[in-house]
Amino acid sequence: SSIIYPQNRNGEPQYNPCGKYMVKFNINGVHRKVIIDDFLPMGYDGELLCSFSANKNELWVSLLEKAYLKVMGGYDFPGSNSNIDLHALTGWIPERIAIRPNNPEFNKDKEFTKIMDRFHKGHCLVTVATGEMSDAEGERAGLVPTHAYAMLDIREIMGKKLMQLKNPWSHLCWKGNFSERDTTNWTPQLQKALNFDPKSAQMIDNGVFWIDYESILRFYDVIYVNWNPELFGHTTCYHHTWTAKEGPKKDVYNIGDNPQYRLELKSSHPTKAAVWILMTRHIKDRDDFANNREFITVLVYKGSGKRVFYPYDPPPYKDGVRINSPHYLCKMLEDVNGSSTYTLVTSQYEKNNTIHYTLRVYSTCEFVFSKIMEPYNPKYEKQLTGQWKGRTAGGCGNYPDTHQSNPVYQLKLDTAENYLLIELRGPKQYSVGFEVFAVSCNESAGSFQKKTSGDYRRGFCVLQLDSIPGGIYNIMPSTFYPKEEGPFLLNISSSNPFTISQLQ
Structure with missing residues (x-):
């Protein structure tokens, strides 16, 4: 609620009797203000037809939703994902972790340990989303298909890996292992350790439930993590327009016409630096968001920091997957002693349209980030x-x-x-x-x-x-x-x- 204005001297939003409010979002790479009034959609019986707080004296939930949907085209919003939404609300760095238990690149135990450690340190916000499932399967499991759930807690206790999730609808709960009706797994010792009483939980359906990690891997499709940018001491960005006429439609032979950037990491002593590169494609209108046909990525080449022409000679140090999300995140953990230089290349799959984007670098060490300019006239x-x-x-x-x-x-x-x-x-x-x-x-x-x-x-x-x-x-x-x-x-x-x- 701290992004709602007007505010009092303590930085808290306050009621405006004139009904005018300003909300600050992180949209298309920069902070932007959205002006709204306090008119909200209502039904014939006087009930609100939007999100609202159970506390009737609170307006902030409804105001935030109205401002965000104003940007996104209205209350008939085609839908988003929690990664994108939380980035707009908080500016925290969006990371998408696909749940692929049979893929060697997905280390389920490492991911769980990392998320648990960083969540309890306050470094990240976590949501998990289900994939496609039949209505019958969803009803049997107590889950909603293609739906995001907020993670409220995560524990590894008595040999069990558990997450506490909340359905944002505030009803409909998980029916499987460690649900409120599971009499097998909820031992008295585990109930005491987690301060959880299954019988009391059955008395009210608020959408909050515990679920084991193995069930997450089976029924959920993706983990969305938004990271606090203050974890990085250094950041800067470039905003750029990449016109459709620049370079070939497919850059499988030549990437020399793609926008390219030079990144030089600097440290006066040997250090291991975390470097994250976030490419954000700017959304221009509602249809652009609903039918995202642009597949974007960032390729990273290690070496001279000069322009790269051939996509795979030498092969990229980081070969990004082209995705049709507004955000693509590349993460690197680098040993730096003196300086290390990289070339960053933005890329699209079958480029058809002019796109606008922001390329932002976050780093735990000092760096110099510049667009590669050609000496040719x-x-x-x-x-x-x-x-x-x-x-x-x-x-x-x-x-x-x-x-x-x-x-x-x-x-x-x-x-x-x-x-x-x-x-x-x-x-x-x-x-x-x-x-x-x-x-x-x-x-x-x-x-x-x-x-x-x-x-x-x-x-x-x-x-x-x-x-x-x-x-x-x-x-x-x-x-x-x-x-x-x-x-x-x-x-x-x-x-x-x-x-x-x-x-x-």
Whole structure:
């Protein structure tokens, strides 16, 4: 209720006889204020048709709901999950833990111990949600399908792992092990240890019940944990718009056009740092939330902090799963001594629409977070169209008799220090590559005789040349095998003016 205004000097919300209130939510990456009045939906008999407190003198529950639903499109809200809702209400970091007992990546005992330890320290809020189940199965178990339950307590006692849950409807309780009607598992010793009397619990249906962890694993689908951001001493974020026209629809070959960021962790002494990266896709309207078709993730590459072009060469340090939730969380636990550098790449599955997002980093150690900016000047970009055909489809250097017949382009740079990006795109059924030869150039730290785009790759390859001296350079694009005919595109981006022409 501390996010409701006006407030008194103690920071407590107070009644406004004028009926106007302001509620502060964490929406789309920043705090936003929502203005509401105190008109609430009511039925013909004067009953409230919204959430309300059992204490008739309390308004805050109804006001919070009205403000949140105003943002989300109204009382015919299509539904959300507790992870998203609690993040909006509190700003606490949302984590989704899929309950997959047969998946080796899900360590059920480790997850239980972690949640129990952190919950009792006040570090997190926990809810659990059921998955799809038939009406008959739900009735038999006393559970609601695809429904979230708040966790009020968690204990490991007398060899039993137990959770105390609450149905937010304040009725309908679990009917299985450790329910109020379970006469087998509720021993007198366990009742005393948990201060729980099953007979008294049967007298009132308030939606609160105990359930064992094994039943959670069987009947529930996901654990939602929202973490206190104050656990991290350092945080910052970037807000960005990623237009639909930036980069390919599928980034399985090339992620060089994806928004990328440099993260450098710093510590003057050896330390183990917790680093969490939260990507939040901004929700623009009700339909966007109800029919979320955008699958987002963050890829993390360890190393130089430079732009990454190939998705799996090298393979990502953290390969995120693309999910159609507004939030994606990547968690890292890193050994830092001096500095460690990473490249963060935002990614979508089959990008169709322009999206707006916030990328926020939380860390227990100091860090520098910046968007990777290119040294290339948009004024100095050229695209050349060519083709491998007949004699000029000469193949790679493994075929010396025909290799020299490939197309050759001559590039001239007059400036002393230059940054170049060369991209070659060809038919995806061919592996393509290119070589760059220095015909004449000034001797410097960046000078070279020959550079290649590396291994031949399906349909796309790229080469970055940093701090190269002015001079004349020849570029020879080729397919791996001779006689592979087809068109290609050669894109040149430069920090300085250049001229380019085709020699053969």
